[in-house]
Amino acid sequence: MKKQFLFLILLLSIAINNAQNVDCNQSVWMNRFKKLLPKDICIPQGNYHITRIYDTTDVNEDGLDDFIFKWNKNPLDDGDTTFVSVYIQNVDSTFSLLRTFSHLYPIYIREYSSYYYTPKDTTLILLQKKYEDMYPFRNLEFKKDVIILTIRSEAKEDLVLTYRFNLEKQNWLYENAELHDYALNEITPIDLRDKVGPSIDNFTYFYWEE
Numbered sequence: 001m002k003k004q005f006l007f008l009i010l011l012l013s014i015a016i017n018n019a020q021n022v023d024c025n026q027s028v029w030m031n032r033f034k035k036l037l038p039k040d041i042c043i044p045q046g047n048y049h050i051t052r053i054y055d056t057t058d059v060n061e062d063g064l065d066d067f068i069f070k071w072n073k074n075p076l077d078d079g080d081t082t083f084v085s086v087y088i089q090n091v092d093s094t095f096s097l098l099r100t101f102s103h104l105y106p107i108y109i110r111e112y113s114s115y116y117y118t119p120k121d122t123t124l125i126l127l128q129k130k131y132e133d134m135y136p137f138r139n140l141e142f143k144k145d146v147i148i149l150t151i152r153s154e155a156k157e158d159l160v161l162t163y164r165f166n167l168e169k170q171n172w173l174y175e176n177a178e179l180h181d182y183a184l185n186e187i188t189p190i191d192l193r194d195k196v197g198p199s200i201d202n203f204t205y206f207y208w209e210e
Contacts, residue, residue, distance in 0.1 A: 026050070029074060038067055040095040041087060049074040057142050059098070059165055064089040066098075068142050070105075078119050080108040084140070098170070104149065106137050106205060136205045147172050147200060156183040159207075161192070163200045172200040 024042040028034055029051040036053055043050060052070040059066045067087040073080050082105035087095040107127060111117030112135045114128050138150040138158055145165035153159045158180045163172035174197030179188045195207040 038095045043071045047073050054142050057144050067095055076108045078109055078124055157181045174198055
């Protein structure tokens with residue numbers, strides 16, 4: 001009787017656990033991502049897939065590796081958003097969501113040049129013009145407590161923005177900005193705190209607007 005009772009408890013705990021994970025979507029773009037996903041990582045249901053896993057890093061410098069990944073609809077369609085989620089590792093090896101960004105990648109347009117493509121949505125046509133007919137994203141890096149975001153400025157020039165995680169505010173604060181001129185091999189500091197600061201919440205691809 002005791003064994004039967006313990007067996008029933010085991011079955012009940014499995015059923016409860018499965019019920020709690022019904023809404024947990026862990027769809028991946030590449031099969032090799034599956035073995036890298038902690039069980040606590042979830043994205044919304046629907047046609048969303050995890051499309052990139054960033055190198056593990058310790059965002060809050062507590063000695064534990066945190067988990068950062070990119071996710072979006074697959075396939076993407078005009079107007080879709082690409083998200084980046086940061087999960088913090090706890091002392092019991094579980095993970096808790098710290099933040100999901102929706103503005104670090106440009107809004108998806110099948111072709112950013114109006115010479116080759118015109119979106120059906122007038123809002124996206126205007127957005128295409130604001131992106132100046134080019135895909136502005138260059139690179140996104142997470143290095144310990146730092147986010148480094150590189151965006152295209154000119155044909156041979158990139159803007160590199162650095163934000164550093166603040167434990168008290170639980171957010172990444174603007175640290176500096178640099179223009180990297182590859183033709184002249186020059187790096188020029190530039191103050192954009194009022195345009196893309198004081199935190200990463202204020203980042204925009206349209207920093208040049210008044």
